[in-house]
Amino acid sequence: MNSSAPVLTDGPPQSGPGSAAARPGLLGRLGVWSVQHFKTVLVGWLVVVAALGAFAPQVTTALSGAGWQANGSDSVKVRALAQDHFAGNASSALQIVVHADRPVTDPAVQQVITRAEATAGADPRVSVVIPPQPGATVSQDGRTAILLAGAKANPDEMVRAADDLKGPLAALSGNGVQVNATGASVLWSDFNTANHDAMMKSEIMSWPVTLAILVLAFGSLVAAGLPLLLTMAGLAASAGSLVLISHLFPVSIWAMNFAMMFALALGIDYALFLVMRFRGARTGRHRGTAEAVGETMDTAGKAVLLSGATVLVSLSAVMLVPSPAFRSMAGGIMLAVLFVLAATLTLLPAVLGRLGHRVDALALPWVRTGEQRSPRFAAWGERLWKHPLRYGALALVALLALAAPVIGLRTAMPSITVIPTTDSARAGYTTVQQAFGPGAPGTLQVLTPTSQAARSAATVAATPGIAGVMPTQAAADGSGWSMIQAVPTVDPSNPQLGTTVHTLRAELPHDTLVGGAAVENLDLQHLLTQKTPLVIGVVMGLGFLLLLIALRAPLISALGTAASLLSTGAAFGVARLIFQDGHGAGLLGFHPQGFLDGWAPVFFFAMIFAIAMDYTVFLLASAKEHYERTGDPKEAMVGAMAHSGRVIFAAAAVMVAVFFTFSLSGPLPPKEMGVVLGVAVLLDAALVRLVLLPVLLRLTGHAAWHTPAWLDRILPKIPFSHG
Known part of the structure; x- marks a missing residue:
């Protein structure tokens, strides 16, 4: 497949001074329109941000603090x-x-x-x-x-x-x-x-590092400010939207915390990709500003749109877990992604069009403004092309070695130890245990039809793992229910409690229900364990489908999707060593619970996959663009590394810096999130996207981009090249 094929162009070349340019595609026309209607776009966004942002200050009080439950349990x-x-x-x-x-x-x-x-x-x-x-x-x-x-x-x-x-x-x-x-x-x-206080503290700590990396990555102070523009617009709009949505149904406060992280991360990614391409489009062919914006949107803009769609699809799979907290967290992130994506495709090109060459204002002394192709990453691509097995094998062995510990990974809902000892809940919890026994904070509530209350009470009292049973209480309203409260022999976080609850549910009469706060955690953990394979399968399946539609290349789409499992597995392997086995616990300042928090596999997998596919899209979209122009697999791989390697490296550096600051937070959950996501991004960028995936492009050659005839007839034709 080469650039002469009619399906790969956006239209016939236009004549004119210096124009090897093709007629802009849909996104290119959107970019040019945004440039030509700068005031309209700017005013539109100001109205959106002002209208929704007016509700944003209410976000910490309007959003809910509960919702960690298995609906229907x-x-x-x-x-x-x-x-x-x-x-x-x-x-x-x-x-x-x-x-x-x-x-x-x-x-x-x-x-x-x-x-x-x-x-x-x-x-x-x-x-x-x-x-x-x-x-x-x-x-x-x-x-x-x-x-x-x-x-x-x-x-x-x-x-x-x-x-x-x-x-x-x-x-x-x-x-x-x-x-x-x-x-x-x-x-x-x-x-x-x-956790909210810790996350706010971590985000404040990460800002100086983030800004420093942004200035180094963009090479100028003006360009470095563009991601902040997208982030602020996306955050203000999404925060206000969450407040409005909370009037319809509960939204977890964690939705806003994660939305902030993703808005910043994706705002940086998308701005990097578009600004780098815009500089090259302006300088490389001496084009006018509007035309450069059109080319940028037709190429990098398509990659950004595909990336955003992949992130949204990955997070939508979390909706399969019937838990309000999980669904609202995923929904909050998706809202932030939608607003950042919309700002990237409209507000950013409008601002780039207005800035023109001033995007490089206040440039660092050593930066060559307008340079789009990185000589260093081009050289690295050449080295990978010459020695694919050497570097590919090393990366694969490293990832598999780090992923090996995941085999013994255990998960459970967090114990009382995740909150500070001085907090009210933990102080009261400790006092209750000392006065009434270790299982008293996890008292079980058994609801049974009153006609079977005596039999149920005897069964509960005879069940191993029950320390004591309180007198049966009949409902005063004549509903026919009676409550039996039983104190277990073990702490609510002890795995033996699960065995006790399972035994009770198996032996108690029909229509008898076992509950209580500790049992709600057990039911949620069971639900998460049950849904994890489904969520992973759906995330990967939809991710592959999106790549296939965009790239029209089943082999590299499958390999790119599967490669995400390696960095994810390695991140969870490291998490098992740290948080389950306690290696490095002293350095990070926590006491291991002996397990990883139960929401990590489902939620963190979706987040990691979304971020990993973000980089995959940037790399493969750039590779496809070069392949469409030249038909040369080597130029596709080396060119993709030269044009997108620096973007992937810089974006990953920002995210790793942000995530690792969370590992310094006091409570355990932010530490887990920081380490798991930070390690995943680090490994994915360094070993998968900048080593293993290019090696796979090298080894598969032309086959990577082959489209079977039957598939060619049903897939849409989405070119990534421009002119």
């Missing part, structure tokens, strides 16, 4: 039934732990308990406050008591109630009395606060 049904029929005694209820250096019957302690009861009872989201019950919620030594503030609102509102109440309740402490709010809602409140 027995445990979620138990929570809903308990809230409706048992005065809000659900997993989302707040537990107020009062611990004293003397018996809680002391008048001074009783006064504190009364004030705590009044404080919680005044909140409209609390149904009723149940005072401490001797023999159940008063410890054997008489010095610890638990008040239960029933849930009158949904789990998201109960997390907000925890936000509002944990401070005033803690303020009641003093004179030998300690008051702490705990329970699942308070845990999520503390968890979200700790």
